[in-house]
Amino acid sequence: MLRQYELVERVLDYDPDADEAMLNRAYVYTVQKHGTQTRASGDPYFSHPVEVAGLMTDLKLDQETIVTALLHDTVEDTLATIDDIETNFGGEVARLVDGVTKLSKIEQMPENERAAENLRKFLLAMSEDIRVLLVKLGDRLHNMRTLHFIKKPEKRRRIARETMDIYAPLAERVGMYEYMREMQLLAFEQIEPEAYATITNRLKQIREEDGGQVDAIALDMKHALAEAGMQVEVSGREKHPYSIWRKMAERHVSFDQVTDIMAFRVICDDVADCYRALGVLHTTWQFLPGKFKDYISTPKTNGYRSLHTSLIYGKSMRVEVQIRTREMHRTNEFGLAAHWAYKQGDRPDGAVGWLRDLIEIIDTSQDAEELLEHTRMAIYQDRIFAFTPKGALFQLPKGSTAVDFAFAVHTDLGAQTVGAKINGRHMPLRTQLNNGDVVEILKGKNAEPQMSWLGFVVTGKARAAIRRAVRQKERDEVADIGQKLYDEITTRLPGKVGKKALREALKRLEMDDAEDLYYAIGSAKIKDREVMEALIPGSTDGMAEEDDEWLRNGKSLSIRGLTPGVGYTLADCCHPVPGDRIVGLRKEGEAVEVHAIDCHQLATGIDNDWLDLSWGRRSRGAVGRLRVTLYDRPGTLAEMAGIFAKNVVNVTSLDQTQLDHPFTTYEVDLEVQDLAHLSRILSALRASDAVAQAERA
Template identity: 75%
Template sequence: MFRQYELVERVKAYDPNADEALLNRAYVYTVQKHGSQKRASGDPYFSHPVEVAGLMTELKLDQETIVTALLHDTVEDTLATIEEIERLFGPEVARLVDGVTKLSKIEAMGENERAAENLRKFFLAMSEDIRVLLVKLADRLHNMRTLHFIKSAEKRLRIARETMDIYAPLAERVGMYEYMREMQLLAFEQLEPEAYKLITNRLSQIRSSEGGQVDSIALAIKQALAEGGVKVEVSGREKHPFSIWKKMGERHVSFEQITDIMAFRVLTDSEDECYRALGVLHRTWHVLPGRFKDYISTPKANGYRSLHSSLIYENSMRMEVQIRTHEMHRLNEFGLAAHWAYKQGSVRPDGQVGWLRDLIEIVDASHDAEELLEHTRMAIYQDRIFAFTPKGALHQLPKGATPIDFAYAVHTDLGSMAVGAKINGRHMPLRTSLNNGDVVEIIKSRKASPQLGWLSFVVTGKARAAIRRAVRMKEREEIAAIGRKLFDEIAARLPGKLSKKAIKDAFKRLKLEDEEEMMVRIGTAKLDDRQVMEALVPGSTANLPELEDWPKQERAISIKGLTAGMGFHLGECCHPVPGDRIVGLRRKGQGVEVHTIDCLSLADGVDADWLDLSWGETTTGAIGRIRAVLHNRPGTLAEVTGIFAGNRANIIHLQMAGRDELFGTYEVDLEVTDLAHLARIISALRASDAVAEAERL
């Protein structure tokens, strides 16, 4: 652990103008606040924030970031408050500490309980100031280094999985490859201990049996380049154990079949020398076809720049060579942290955090926490391809991306209006997977809208979130239209014409946000006629005698064949209505289940007493269920609602069961008087031009 003066000296070494008093106050504050708290290792708890601050000094970050690192756990684990930190250390440090604290709170929640609002705030804070993420990544890295001290195996596995799923990919997305590799290695050791031991042992055997082979190959590369007139630095290493494990899984091969476990890095003084070095190496050794990548001309989304090529060395040995300048190497290993260190007070590197704006859009569009996690994970880690607009603008997408993913990557509005696509000048289906270098032209129409079927092939979180949001909004509009039609029928029963004020007062009495919300609730049968009338004209339902003739929400069904006082309920599986031949199942300690004679659920009633039942005289409020397949065009739902209203059938429940470009399938529960009433409704539906199919469920 760094002593107080050592930490200050490290900061002053690269920033002579740093506020020494501020750094000292922060160090003393974290020691005092954490007091006698201990870590699982037995070390004082304050050793952790001090080590995190030390990691920040290695990246040569500004004094506010160092202070944030020292204070990052005080609000979460002590009695310190954001207000106190702002008073003592200023608003900038308080804002950064608050951003880091929000992610820590999310981390402590169950996976399916993550608060979308907190996550949205964290991404907003991160996009405004990437230092929030840098501190959090250093915090997680140090926690992973001491993970083995935690006694609970379950907790170690949870932290390791979280690191592998979220933090390592985030480190990769901001170009901090050193952090990413170490986090992956430490998580891999916990998640796959046998595989970790096997691979590290095999690497150790190769290292001892082949002696200095890595050094000898590195020397051969350097000599070949020197003879070609290129002065370089060359270093070699075995590939990362987790990288080898991942490759074994992707290629379905054993360790012995992995031939390119050695990687070599060539550092030059200029970009021009990178390409000269590449030419020399390609003339000296054979190149593996399809294994060359130019990330200098087309950098990765995180700003990573390098030339990658796989060569065949002596004895058919494969080796990967990465060629880059010294400056590229510095930025590649520490990504945005390196940018920040050299651009303090200057322009924020927006080009590398554009994907954060996509994350914020995803958070806003996601319906719940589970959907949010799905979309953000898709957004932060996937292998990438490059595709171009017809004007040459470059967009990076995950492997397997389609023209719809591409359209949403360009702009959300373009994705929503897409009706077709040209790939390299040829018309292709919207579900076509894009390849590296494809030129994609999106054909659009202002009358178009996102289709639910797109979710079966899009792969980006941004596209999935936008499509789901658009489909939900369209469904809401259609349900609101149903509600509006039903509302007009309810209002027509009231004396006199309703004013706008009466409608406004009504949704306020019902404690709803606005008129649209009221229509949606009417359309989904969450508000019945009486509630709406009372909200519009208080007391109106008690003074209207004709109200007795309306369908009632209360059910008053009588069944013959039951013992007096015996309880019963109508089967949800078959929804029997008066006119159906019915039978009862009576199980010990339960009421009687009433089913239609042809209900499939009767097969499960072998252990029950069977009762021969019939309908009584009172049959108000029977529920029939219908499935209707409607043409996917404007107005069809409203027309169907009109059929229900014309046949005096109340909608009890309505839900969409499926949708594609041509049809929408709905399941509707209707309050009907008897089987003949239900049959008339189905006949009317089948006769409608809006309905493709209609049947009883």
């Protein structure tokens, strides 16, 4: 564990103007507050925040970040409060500690709640100050280093899986590859212990048998470059065990079939030397076509820059080579943290491009599952590069289509997309893009996202925006139906309804605007009687009992053939209404099920008691179900709603069951008086130009 003076000296080495007194106070504060608390390893608990602070000094971060690292667990695990932190260390440190504390609290939530909330809070906190993420990544890295001290294997695996799913990808997305690799290795050991042991043992065996082959290859490369007049640093290493395992899984091969397990790094003085070194290596050894990547001219989203190539060394050995400058190397290993100017005022904006996309996804995701799906898409995938006709560069996941590209440029452009030109040629929207493609998006003023796009888009941003637009369209269509039904409801009121009455009704119903009311009516979330009472209080008081019953639940039913007091239900499979011939199925211990005589489900009840039933003389009001296929064009849904309104019927459910352009099929549940009422509605639907087909479901 770092001692107090060692930690302070580390900070002063790269920032001589740092507030030494504040650093000392923070060290003493965390030691005092954590007191006799211990970790699973048996070490004093304060050793953890001190080690996290040490990790932050390796990144040469500012004094506020170092102090935050020292204090990051005090509010969560001791009696200290955010107000105490602000009083002793200032508002900036208090804000950072509060951000890290909120993230830590989420980890203690039940797993089904935690995963989505973790991402949501994480991304929002990062958007305000990226230092919150840097401290949290340091916190998670040190916890992973001591994970083996936790006794319960299921807890170790849970923490390791969370690290692999969330923290390692986030470290990669901000360019902190050193953190990413170590987190992956430590998590891999817990999640796949047998695979980890096998691969590490094979690597150890190779090291013992190769007689220093890695060093020999590195020396050969250095000599070849020196003969070309270049002074460079060359180092070699075996590939990361987790990286090897992932290649084995992706390619479905054994360890012995993974040929490129060695990687070499060439560090040059400047960019020109990087390209010169590449030329020397390609002329000295055969390079593998398709394996060259230029991340210097087109950096990754997280700022990563390097030349990547693969060579055949000797007769058949494949080796990977990365070529970069010293400045690139530091940026590549520590990402955004490497850019952090602890003295100057040019600190990087935390809300970098990919993070802005994630914040937009948060706003558009409807629930936890969507959020996890979309954010993990945005965090994980390998990238390709595509250009606008004017030369603007956009990075996208592999497999992205023209629609993904359109949403990457701007959400509004994606929403208005009607076609695309790729490299000057008209291509289908589902066409997958390749590196270097020039994409021109064709848009239309009245265009809107299509549900079918979800079948081929791959970016989280596109999926979130499409789903939001489709939900809004469905809401608008239901609200259109609701407005027609609202107009019909107002005709039954004793007086005319104006804007004032509507405003007062919205207040009584606790709704924001008329659109909310129409949607509630259209989706059957509010009954006619409630709407009438809200518009004109007392308007239903003198209503006849029969009418009152119809308004309340659409039913005034009696069924002959049942023993008095015996319960019954109307079957959901056939939705019988007064006027249908009916029979009852009696099952032991259950209510009698009432079916229409031609219901296909009756065949399954052959072993049950059948009852000969009929409707009572004054029975009216039940839910009938229709299957209606509309032409998929503007206004058809509103025309169907108009037919329902003219026939004075309540819509209790409306579900889109099939979208097969140019048709859309809905299942509609209607509160009707009897079979004759339902038949009139079917006749009106079949006569409409908006309806392709209508039938009872």
